[in-house]
Amino acid sequence: MTVANDRVGADALLPHGDPRQLIAPDGRPTGSEPLPRPEVLLDLHRRMVLGRRFDSQATALTKQGRLAVYPSSRGQEACQVGATAAMAERDWLFPTYRDSMAMVSRGINPVEVLTLLRGDWHCGYDPYLHRTATQCTPLATNTLHAVGLAHAARLKGEDTVAVALLGDGATSEGDTHEALNIAAVWQAPVVFLVQNNGYAISVPLDKQTRARHLADKGVGYGVPGVLVDGNDAAAVYTAVTEGIERARTGGGPTLIEALTYRIEAHTNADDASRYRSSDEVAQWLARDPIDRLQKYLLDNAILDQATVAGIEAEGEARAERLRAAMNADAVLDPQELFEHVYAEPTPLLRAQAAQLAGELEQA
Amino acid sequence: MTAVEARPAAELGELTMAGALNRALADALRADERVLVYGEDVGTLGGVFRVTDGLAAEFGAGRVFDSPLAEAGIVGTAIGMAMHGLRPVVEMQFDAFAYPAFEQITSHLAKLRNRSRGKISLPVVIRIPYGGGIGGVEHHSDSSEAYWVHTPGLRVVSPSSAGDAYWLLRQAIDSEDPVIFLEPKRRYWAKAEVGSSPPAGFGSARVLRTGSDVTLIGYGAMVGTLLETAEAADGLTVEVIDVRSLTPFDDATIAASVRKTGRAVVVHEASGFAGFGAEIAARLTEQCFHHLHAPIARVTGFDLPYPPPMLEQHFLPSVDRILDAVERLQFDDEVALP
Numbered sequence: 001m002t003v004a005n006d007r008v009g010a011d012a013l014l015p016h017g018d019p020r021q022l023i024a025p026d027g028r029p030t031g032s033e034p035l036p037r038p039e040v041l042l043d044l045h046r047r048m049v050l051g052r053r054f055d056s057q058a059t060a061l062t063k064q065g066r067l068a069v070y071p072s073s074r075g076q077e078a079c080q081v082g083a084t085a086a087m088a089e090r091d092w093l094f095p096t097y098r099d100s101m102a103m104v105s106r107g108i109n110p111v112e113v114l115t116l117l118r119g120d121w122h123c124g125y126d127p128y129l130h131r132t133a134t135q136c137t138p139l140a141t142n143t144l145h146a147v148g149l150a151h152a153a154r155l156k157g158e159d160t161v162a163v164a165l166l167g168d169g170a171t172s173e174g175d176t177h178e179a180l181n182i183a184a185v186w187q188a189p190v191v192f193l194v195q196n197n198g199y200a201i202s203v204p205l206d207k208q209t210r211a212r213h214l215a216d217k218g219v220g221y222g223v224p225g226v227l228v229d230g231n232d233a234a235a236v237y238t239a240v241t242e243g244i245e246r247a248r249t250g251g252g253p254t255l256i257e258a259l260t261y262r263i264e265a266h267t268n269a270d271d272a273s274r275y276r277s278s279d280e281v282a283q284w285l286a287r288d289p290i291d292r293l294q295k296y297l298l299d300n301a302i303l304d305q306a307t308v309a310g311i312e313a314e315g316e317a318r319a320e321r322l323r324a325a326m327n328a329d330a331v332l333d334p335q336e337l338f339e340h341v342y343a344e345p346t347p348l349l350r351a352q353a354a355q356l357a358g359e360l361e362q363a
Numbered sequence: 364m365t366a367v368e369a370r371p372a373a374e375l376g377e378l379t380m381a382g383a384l385n386r387a388l389a390d391a392l393r394a395d396e397r398v399l400v401y402g403e404d405v406g407t408l409g410g411v412f413r414v415t416d417g418l419a420a421e422f423g424a425g426r427v428f429d430s431p432l433a434e435a436g437i438v439g440t441a442i443g444m445a446m447h448g449l450r451p452v453v454e455m456q457f458d459a460f461a462y463p464a465f466e467q468i469t470s471h472l473a474k475l476r477n478r479s480r481g482k483i484s485l486p487v488v489i490r491i492p493y494g495g496g497i498g499g500v501e502h503h504s505d506s507s508e509a510y511w512v513h514t515p516g517l518r519v520v521s522p523s524s525a526g527d528a529y530w531l532l533r534q535a536i537d538s539e540d541p542v543i544f545l546e547p548k549r550r551y552w553a554k555a556e557v558g559s560s561p562p563a564g565f566g567s568a569r570v571l572r573t574g575s576d577v578t579l580i581g582y583g584a585m586v587g588t589l590l591e592t593a594e595a596a597d598g599l600t601v602e603v604i605d606v607r608s609l610t611p612f613d614d615a616t617i618a619a620s621v622r623k624t625g626r627a628v629v630v631h632e633a634s635g636f637a638g639f640g641a642e643i644a645a646r647l648t649e650q651c652f653h654h655l656h657a658p659i660a661r662v663t664g665f666d667l668p669y670p671p672p673m674l675e676q677h678f679l680p681s682v683d684r685i686l687d688a689v690e691r692l693q694f695d696d697e698v699a700l701p
Contacts, residue, residue, distance in 0.1 A: 122478040133446070134478050138470050144436055145471070148443020155399075155425055155449070162443075174463075178436035185431055340481040341515050343539035346566075346611035 013219040015227035019259050022234040025287045027295025036234055036241075038302045044085055044233040045297055046311050048077040048290045051101035053315030054110055057322050058100065058117070062268045066326045068119040071098045075231075075263035078289035079195045081105050082236025082258075083163055086244055092153075093132045094146040094164045096139070098195075098262075102165060106132050110318070111325045120330040140170040143179035143192060150188040150247070161189045161247045163240070169200025171214050180255060184221040189247035191240060192223075192255045195230060197262040202275040215257035223255050230258030231289040261287075334360060375529060375557035380550050383525040383557050384414045384490075387532035388452065392422050395450065398536060400427045402437055402454030402490075411456060412492055412551055434460060438467040438489065442475065445485040452536060458493040459502035465510070472541045473516030487541045488532070493521075494584050494632050496549035496679055498672040505669055506583075506633035511543040512610045512642070519609040520565075521545040523586030525555040527562055527569075531607065534565035547584035568613035570620060574600035577689055578620045580643060581630040582606040585680060589630060592685045599689070609639060617643070618650040625656040626692040630680050635663030657693040 021030050029035060036044075055074050062070040073080055080102035087093065087106075095102055103113045108125050115124020116135055123134040133149075136142035146164035153160035170176055171194060183190045194214050198205055211217055218225030226243070228235045236258050243254035261284035265272035272281075297303035338345050338353040345353065375386060391398045400418060402410075406429035409416030419427040430437050434455055441451040455461035461468075468489065475483045495504030511519045518540050522528035528546070535542040563569045572590065576599040579589040586605045593601035602620050606613070621627045627647055629640040644659040662680045670678045 121480060122474075123480065126482050127446075127479055128482060134475065134483070138466060141439060141467060141471060144439025144467065145443040145446065147436075148440030148445075149447045150443070151440065152444040152447035152449045156447070175435055175439060175467075178431070178433040178439070182431050182433065182436045182440060336480075340477040340479075342476070342518075342611075343484065347614065348611060 010219050013222065013224045015213060015215045015225050015257075019227045019229045020235045020239060021229040021232050022238060023232050023292055023296050025231070025292055027292055027299055029296065033238070036237055040085070040237065041234060041293065041297060042303060044078075044081055044237060045290070045293050045303065047081040047085060047105045048233060048293070049308075049311045050315050050318065051077050051081055051104055052290060053312070053319050054104050054322065055101055057319040058114060059264065059268065061114075061323065061326050062117075067114060067117045069267050069269060070117050071100075071267045072262070072264035073098050073101045075261045075284060075289070076195055076197060077101060078233035078236050078293075079193065079230045079258045079260050082233045083165065083193050083240045086237050086240040087161075087163055088244075089131065090158070090160050091131060091244065092146070092149055092160060092162045093130075094136065094142040094162060095132065096136050096142060096165055096167065096170075098167065099135065099165050103130075103132060103135070106130055108132060110322050114326065118326065118330065120332055140166055140173035140175040140179070142166070143170075144175050144182070146190050147179050147183045147186070147188045150183070150190045151186050154189055159189075159248045161191065161244045163191045163193060163244070165193055165195065167200065168194060168196040168198070168205055168208055168214060169203065170194075171217065172200075172208050180218065180221040180223055180253070183253040184223045187250070187252035189250075190253040191243035191247060192253065193240060194255070194257045195260055196257050197260050199262060199266070199276070201266040201270065202272075204275070213257055215255055218255035223253050226254060226256045228256060228258050230260030231287045231292065233289055233293050375559070377554050377556050378525045378529070379552050379554050380522070380525040380528045380546070381412055381414050381552065383529040384532055384546065385416055385418070386557075387529045387536075388415060388418055389421065391452070391533060391536045392418065392426060395536075397448060397450045398426070398452060399444070399449055400452045400454075401430045403432050403456045404429060405454050410454065412548065414490070414546075414551075415454070434462075434464040435467050438464040438472060438487075441487045441489075442467065442471055442485060445487050446475075446483055450486045450536060452488040452490065454490045456492070457499075457503045458491055458505035458507050461489070461491050461507060464489075468511070468517070468543075469514045473514045476540070477516060484539050485541050486536075486539050488535045488538075488544050489542070490544045490546060492548040492551075493545045494547050494549060495669060495675050496584060498675070500672065501669070504675065506631065506664070508545060508609055508631075509633060509637065509639050512639055517541055517543055517610065518566075519543045519545065520607060521547060521583040521609065522607070523547065523583055523605045524550065525553065526557050527605070527607065529557045530561035531565070534561060538565065545583060549584050550587065553587070563607065566608045566611050566613065568607055568616040569605045570602060570616065571605050572601065572603040574602035574624065576600050576624060576694075577626040577628065577692060578602045578604060578617075578624045579628050579630065579685065580604045580606060580617060582609060583632075585630045585632060588680060588682060588685065592682045592689075595682055596686060596689060601689075606643075612643075612646070614646060614650060618647060621647050621651045622654040625654050626689075628660045628662060628685060628688045628692070630662045630685055632664050632679055634666045635661055636666045638663055657691075660688040660692060662688045
């Protein structure tokens with residue numbers, strides 16, 4: 001056996017030092033590396049403000065019974081916006097159920113984003129229109145889809161990159177291991193962004209892993225691991241941009257761990273007070289991703305209060321439109337149940353469709 | 364139903380089933396540049412059963428290649444590739460080694476078309492060498508069809524001969540739906556003439572032998588056993604049906620036969636309890652009740668884990684065991700009627 005001489009040394013693949021942070025929680029630049037351009041920072045800020053308003057509206061609609069369930073991503077705005085703002089239109093996003101803000105940031109109609117959670121279908125948008133896969137509920141399975149799509153793009157001579165979103169809990173699943181390994185062997189153009197929000201429903205990270213960092217796991221696959229402050233949109237944006245650029249130019253996959261926090265419970269059906277303290281939540285509220293970037297932008301006269309008010313007003317208007325759309329009863333066609341199982345309905349399905357039609361006619 | 368338009372590049376003649384499958388893959392790779400073949404040992408080695416022999420050399424490492432040893436990974440990446448316009452044909456090396464991919468198959472491959480309201484098509488073929496009778500040690504002889512046929516969104520097919528294997532695989536690769544392609548490994552080396560056109564439509568059963576007294580129904584390796592049983596059934600004319608397409612199930616062809624004969628035996632290697640034979644027997648009872656002279660009989664593997672090689676002959680449905688079942692179909696009762 002010989003060791004391939006292009007295998008990168010382990011040390012180069014491990015994250016070093018503190019999580020990458022470009023803007024500190026108090027809004028001051030850390031000076032550790034250059035900040036993205038002001039237009040990018042303004043875009044990140046605007047997407048986060050609009051994303052949070054969407055998220056709070058979705059939570060409210062759930063309390064009113066308009067959504068079957070809603071897993072809020074409040075607190076993770078910097079991750080979801082930082083990742084999607086770094087992507088080109090031709091890139092593909094592979095989101096999970098907790099990534100609704102990322103999908104809104106990707107440009108998908110919020111009503112279509114919430115179709116799964118309202119319960120009128122399993123997915124409300126055309127994945128090809130937004131190059132966004134259907135929201136994935138089984139953990140980590142989407143990472144393999146991302147690797148396959150990215151590899152297919154490469155085989156076809158395209159420079160498309162896939163961005164797979166996953167959480168800390170999903171890193172314990174076997175599919176994550178297989179995805180990182182295969183992506184590395186094939187040098188597939190994928191960026192894995194782990195939003196480490198501290199909990200898999202109720203289970204804290206120390207019951208999930210003995211690794212120092214989740215980003216450390218990349219080294220075992222020959223994949224560079226990057227650790228970032230997940231509440232610093234500038235840092236997440238910079239790290240994902242670098243990962244995408246590496247993938248796009250043939251450098252293979254990157255594993256990014258973004259340290260963040262899920263401010264709300266797992267879903268509306270969860271009671272987070274059973275497994276974490278309010279002090280802990282308060283500490284993370286003080287590291288709010290929007291406050292931090294907004295303070296930096298205001299302090300440096302890149303943004304003014306009038307513009308902030310304008311974005312907030314736009315968020316309100318969007319929330320009002322979302323409320324109106326979600327308060328209208330969904331129009332459902334029971335016959336559609338049979339339409340998409342196969343390319344053409346089988347004789348069995350045609351018979352069952354006729355049975356249901358007959359029952360509805362008599363009802 | 365999609366039809367395979369492409370004809371084989373050259374006359375096929377007599378081939379083993381493994382050879383016919385190899386030719387089908389080669390012709391599909393040649394006919395459509397979106398087709399690619401990967402899995403464990405399918406590249407340089409040509410597969411442990413040599414079904415992919417020579418393909419990597421002919422079509423290159425970009426289209427025929429060895430993947431890491433990861434079944435969920437193989438199927439999961441095939442899903443992503445199909446989402447982006449490719450038509451992957453992947454191999455699970457042995458039946459029981461497909462189980463790590465169960466979630467990717469049942470939760471995603473089978474459901475993504477439906478989940479996306481028809482926007483995502485997944486033309487993926489998963490080849491699974493299955494079944495016993497080759498002296499394999501544990502985990503190398505399972506019949507896993509009941510798991511797959513119970514999953515809406517999948518097509519499940521199984522060829523019984525070289526002649527059908529070529530065309531069924533071409534039809535599977537041509538399908539816009541995901542296909543579980545179950546290859547009866549103990550028939551891999553049996554030779555047969557491969558015709559120049561598909562012997563039946565994708566989704567159709569085939570009547571392989573006509574008769575009027577009893578219908579024997581099976582698929583995969585059992586079809587050969589059914590044909591032997593038909594030869595051995597003294598004094599009875601036996602109809603033999605090769606199911607071919609487990610889902611969708613060809614009710615019309617099979618019910619027509621049973622209405623004609625009034626008696627049926629359903630045979631498979633897999634365990635009987637809640638097996639696919641139970642579904643066939645129930646459907647035939649619903650569709651043929653007034654034509655039946657006897658309950659539908661089943662001859663299946665026993666309800667135990669697949670036996671070790673030195674005991675497998677006691678497990679597998681045999682000609683004698685099937686003949687015993689035929690004898691119990693109340694022929695005497697009919698004779699006794701006024």
